[in-house]
Amino acid sequence: MKDMLLTSNSCWHILCERQIHHIRKRYFAAILRQNMAWFDVNESGDLTTKMSECVQISFDPLPK
Structure with a gap:
């Protein structure tokens, strides 16, 4: 069960990093283009601050 949870979290983390x-x-x-x-x-x-903050907000709810 622990391995499945680790694998699941790892997959979500990789997916989020790619996004x-x-x-x-x-x-x-x-x-x-502006x-x-x-x-x-x-x-x-x-x-740069706005980009970092907006991306971090979308990444925060995920488990670590």
Whole structure:
């Protein structure tokens, strides 16, 4: 039973890590498609913080 639980948690963890990687790639691609004026309004530090926080929120509910 313990092995099944470990395997299940490991699979969920791997799945989530892959999803996070995919979300970050899409978010970065969306940022690169913005007009130059958009970058005048949004600071680079805010963008990285927002991306990290949003992805972490989606990852938090999972068991460790």
